[in-house]
Amino acid sequence: MKKNELPFCLIKFSKERKYLESFLEKGELFFNSTESFNKLEETNKEQGDENEGAEWIENVCLSEVKCNHPTLGEFKFKPDPKTPWKLTQFNHNYLTCSFFIITTKDFENTDIIKVDEKMLKFGEHAIIIKNPKIFLDNLVEALELEDVDYSARKVEYKNLKSDGRIEMNPFIKKLEHKHQNEFRIIIKNQLKPKLIKIKDIDKIGEIVTSKYIVESKWEVTGKKPAHNKA
Numbered sequence: 001m002k003k004n005e006l007p008f009c010l011i012k013f014s015k016e017r018k019y020l021e022s023f024l025e026k027g028e029l030f031f032n033s034t035e036s037f038n039k040l041e042e043t044n045k046e047q048g049d050e051n052e053g054a055e056w057i058e059n060v061c062l063s064e065v066k067c068n069h070p071t072l073g074e075f076k077f078k079p080d081p082k083t084p085w086k087l088t089q090f091n092h093n094y095l096t097c098s099f100f101i102i103t104t105k106d107f108e109n110t111d112i113i114k115v116d117e118k119m120l121k122f123g124e125h126a127i128i129i130k131n132p133k134i135f136l137d138n139l140v141e142a143l144e145l146e147d148v149d150y151s152a153r154k155v156e157y158k159n160l161k162s163d164g165r166i167e168m169n170p171f172i173k174k175l176e177h178k179h180q181n182e183f184r185i186i187i188k189n190q191l192k193p194k195l196i197k198i199k200d201i202d203k204i205g206e207i208v209t210s211k212y213i214v215e216s217k218w219e220v221t222g223k224k225p226a227h228n229k230a
Contacts (some may be wrong), residue, residue: 001103001154007132010183011100011115013122013210020127024205027198029139031095031187034170046121049177053092054168057160059084084161094170094186095194099129101154101183107220116179117214126213131204139185142198148187155182 001007014020022028040048051057061084066076106113129135136152143150155171157178170186187194 001105004104006104007136007183008102008104010129010132010135011102011126011213012098012129013100013119013126013213015123015125017125017207020125020207024127024201024207027142027201029097029196029198031097031185031190031194031196033095033191033193034092037096044121046118046177046180049173051088051160051168051174052096053090053094055089055091056165056167058087058165059161059163060087061085084163093191094188095190096170096187097185098180099183100181101132102181102218103154106181106218111221112217112219114217115181115214118179119214120210122210124210125207126210127205127207128213129201129205134200134204135198138198138200139196142196143187146196149189150185150187152183152185155180155184 012020012023019030034053037047037049037052066074068074100115100119102113139152151170153171155173155177157173157175158166160166160174171184173180173182
């Protein structure tokens with residue numbers, strides 16, 4: 001996030017309430033492998049992402065493909081020139097954990113925002129972290145105790161269908177997921193899923209239904225100029 005952007009709250013959705021209860025009561029936060037999201041794309045396009053773990057993507061149109069066989073010789077075929085081909089280089093060397101985030105930036109041009117109902121695809125249950133600063137401070141403390149290399153920030157959403165090569169990193173996702181307002185934490189150079197224990201979640205978190213989240217109006221009141229004139 002930028003220096004002038006402050007978080008109001010973090011929200012984590014889940015299909016299983018028991019995982020949110022473990023997070024609330026024991027501070028257990030699960031970091032999953034990137035490949036699991038590639039596979040999930042087939043059954044849940046909201047949670048799944050075919051680009052997870054990509055180092056780069058290249059969208060091209062192939063004019064001709066040539067094949068050489070040691071005995072049958074050479075043959076060629078021409079793909080449909082209007083059909084784009086997508087080449088992807090993967091490097092599944094990190095774990096990831098995500099939250100929906102609401103920040104001051106969301107209220108730059110409006111006083112009221114709504115969470116997209118597509119977020120219901122993430123599950124029927126949710127936990128609201130009401131004090132993001134305390135949570136993030138405690139998260140950093142927990143990660144440093146684990147002696148892992150980590151990074152955390154808001155996701156940037158881009159058009160990943162444009163022609164040519166697109167350089168990727170764990171904090172770039174496709175425009176189609178922009179409504180997810182994702183804040184992501186990654187643990188680098190790890191392949192196996194991992195549990196991190198964070199203190200005091202029960203003091204700053206509350207479990208609610210996902211329906212409550214999407215049906216609520218998130219409103220900011222009492223806006224004031226950043227700098228009062230003398």
